[in-house]
Structure formats: C-alpha cells, structure tokens
Amino acid sequence: MYNIPGHHHISMITKNASQNNHFYRHVLGLRRVKVTVNQDDPSMYHLFYGDKTGSPGTELSFFEIPPVGKTYRGTNAITKIGLLVPSIASLSYWKARFEQHGVKHSDMTTxxxxxxxxxxxxxGLRMVLLVSNGAKVWHWQTWEKSEVPAEHQIQGMGSVEMTVRRLDLLAAILTELFGYTEISRTEEEAIFQSIQGEVFGEIVVKYLDGPSEKPGRGSIHHLAIRVKNxxxxxxxxxxxxxxxxxxxxIVDRYYFKSLYFRESNGILFEIATDGPGFTVDGEVEHLGEKLDLPPFLEGRRTEIEKNLKPIDEY
Structure with missing residues (x-):
C-alpha cells in the first residue's frame, strides 16, 4: 500500500482576480507561481500561489468567477485552511501585519x-496561521522577493478543516482507504494525519448537523492530496x-495528473501527482509573470485572452 505524503494544493473561488492577487502576493507575501485558466472552462482564470516554485503542499489556487454570489456557511464543506509559520515570534509579526493591512483576525489562540x-x-475565506515548530513542508523554498521577511514567511499548508454531518464516514475513508492515522477524537472533532506527527498532511474533521454550505466567493472547492507519480x-x-x-x-492537467471523487458527505477530493510541476513551461525566475496555457489550449490563446480581464497590479 502506498502512503499519502501530505496535501498537494487546495482550490477556492474568488470573485475578483485583481483583489485576490493583491492579497495573496502583497499581504500574505506568497509568490504567484502560475497564471492560467480553468482547463474545463477557459473563460475563467486559475491562479496559483505558493513558495518559490509552487511546490506540492504550498499551493493555494483560485478560480475567478466574477458573477459568483456570497457563501452561505453550513456543513458538508471544507471550512478552513491552516498555513504554517515558523515561530511564536512569527505570529506576533503577522498580527501586526494584519492590523497594518486591515485584515480581519483573532488574537493569539490555539x-x-x-x-x-x-x-x-x-x-471571507477562513484561514488560520499555525506555528510549525520546524514542521514545514519538506521541500518548501524561501521566496527571496517576498514582501514578508524570510524568517516569517508562510511555509505551506498545515491543518485543513472539514465540517460534516457524518464524521465516521469521512474518518473511514481517511483511515481505511488512505491510511491516515487518527490522533485524537471527541464527539465533535477528530484529527487525522497522513504522516503521523506531521502537520502538513493533517485534516481536522468537525461534526455539524444542519443545512449544507452553499458555495460562493471565499468558499473552498476541493482539497488535493499528494501522490508521487x-x-x-x-x-x-x-x-x-x-x-x-x-x-x-485520471485527468492530465499538464502540470500534474489527477483524479477527483466525492466521499459520502459530498466533500470533493483530488488526488494529484507531484510532477512535472510549474516549471514544465517556464523558468523559475519568471514563474507567474504571464498567462500560461497547456498545449491543448495554446491554439485558442487569442480567443482566451480576449475573454479575460487583465489582472490589475496595485
């Protein structure tokens, strides 16, 4: 049996690519590693942010859907993203940074x-900064041109929260199919790790009855978990x-291959290969600077570019 090495990427919905670009690059200090389109609907942007090369486990991706409405929060949804920072001192740095940029945030907590x-x-996309204590994604690379100092940069994805009506069904998929380890359990919450002791493959599952979430801007579309090849x-x-x-x-996404399935609560998972990665059609120093298209869409570039609104830089 193969093991799941951790998270690969996570995909969300945004209404405005320019505002999204500003927040994730200039507030969170991530590198925009790929500007491309939704391969199933090339009329919309698909933006990826991460470390220097967009390593698996560091990637936050967004589909731009300008007419999308608000999210109505509920159950049977992926509800929070953990992002790793190096230290308690980093949390202090980020608290001050959030105050400077007017970002809605909590006090320090656990x-x-x-x-x-x-x-x-x-x-309204819900996230949480977590102190990694050295548990960053193994292959994470510093982004030298980030507006955030290297000692406080986000080091990839940590705990991902899922809220469901039937916790035991999701628990069975994670442990019996994918080999995750259940490390804690109460009536309201269970925590699972793909590699025991490592936060970069951790899933926090919360129980909540009630209506299902209605997705919109700031909602999480799916979680991709890693496989090697x-x-x-x-x-x-x-x-x-x-x-x-x-x-x-199996679907060839050019930058990786993947497949998609829904577990019994309706949570959408993707299983994605580590490679070939975002440098397959670009040099490391110029990642994310222009619109990249997979070969099967390159012949439609003029049509695709005509339908995309330029991303404002500010």
Whole structure:
C-alpha cells in the first residue's frame, strides 16, 4: 500500500482576480507561481500561489468567477485552511501585519493543539496561521522577493478543516482507504494525519448537523492530496473503484495528473501527482509573470485572452 505524503494544493473561488492577487502576493507575501485558466472552462482564470516554485503542499489556487454570489456557511464543506509559520515570534509579526493591512483576525489562540491566529481574506475565506515548530513542508523554498521577511514567511499548508454531518464516514475513508492515522477524537472533532506527527498532511474533521454550505466567493472547492507519480495515481484509482466510489478517472492537467471523487458527505477530493510541476513551461525566475496555457489550449490563446480581464497590479 502506498502512503499519502501530505496535501498537494487546495482550490477556492474568488470573485475578483485583481483583489485576490493583491492579497495573496502583497499581504500574505506568497509568490504567484502560475497564471492560467480553468482547463474545463477557459473563460475563467486559475491562479496559483505558493513558495518559490509552487511546490506540492504550498499551493493555494483560485478560480475567478466574477458573477459568483456570497457563501452561505453550513456543513458538508471544507471550512478552513491552516498555513504554517515558523515561530511564536512569527505570529506576533503577522498580527501586526494584519492590523497594518486591515485584515480581519483573532488574537493569539490555539487551533488543533498549536499556537494560532485565525484570519480571513476580503471575501471571507477562513484561514488560520499555525506555528510549525520546524514542521514545514519538506521541500518548501524561501521566496527571496517576498514582501514578508524570510524568517516569517508562510511555509505551506498545515491543518485543513472539514465540517460534516457524518464524521465516521469521512474518518473511514481517511483511515481505511488512505491510511491516515487518527490522533485524537471527541464527539465533535477528530484529527487525522497522513504522516503521523506531521502537520502538513493533517485534516481536522468537525461534526455539524444542519443545512449544507452553499458555495460562493471565499468558499473552498476541493482539497488535493499528494501522490508521487502516475503509477501511484493508477493504484488509487483502482482502490476507489473497488470500494464503489465513482471518480473522474485520471485527468492530465499538464502540470500534474489527477483524479477527483466525492466521499459520502459530498466533500470533493483530488488526488494529484507531484510532477512535472510549474516549471514544465517556464523558468523559475519568471514563474507567474504571464498567462500560461497547456498545449491543448495554446491554439485558442487569442480567443482566451480576449475573454479575460487583465489582472490589475496595485
């Protein structure tokens, strides 16, 4: 049986690519590593932010949908993203930075047994900074041109929160299918790790009855978990089939290959390969500077660019 090495990326919905670009680059200090389009609907941007190269485990991605409405929060949804920072001193730095930039945030607190600060972007996407204590994504690389000092930069994704009506069903998928370890459990919450002791593959599952979330701007579309290569992806495709879970089948996204499936609460998971990565069509020093299209869309570049509103830099 293969192991899941951690999170790969997480994908959200934004109403405004320019505002989104400003917040994640100039407030959070992440690198915009890829400007591309939704391959299933090339009329919308797909933006990726992360470390220097957009390493697996560091990527936050956004689909721009200008007409999208507000999110009506509820259950059966991915509800929070943990982002790792190096130290308690980093939390102090970020608290002051959030105050400087007018970012909605909490006081210092704890989350999933770690020192933390909760915050939201301008569209209400809920996130939490977590002290990593050295547990950053193993291959994370400093972004030298970030507006955030290297000693306080976000070091990738940590705990991802999912809120569901049927906690035991999601727990079974994580532990029995994917081999996650359950490290704590109460009636209201369970915590799972893909690699025991490591936060960069951690999923926090909360129980909540009631209406399902209605997605909109600032909502989380899906979580992608990592596999190393094509053969591992094929293995997981077979495992899903054997357990009766319909999937998308393997899809070539050019920057990685992946498949999609929903567990019994309706949470959408993607399983994505580590490679070839975002440098397959660009040099490291120029990542994210222009619109990149996979080869099968390159012939439509003129049409695609005509339908995209330029991203304002401010």
């Amino acid at each position: 989350y999933a047994h770690r020192p933390a600060i909760h915050f939201e972007d301008s569209e 094509d053969s591992e992806l094929a293995y997981w495709e077979q495992q899903l089939k054997q357990r009766g879970f319909p999937s998308s089948g």
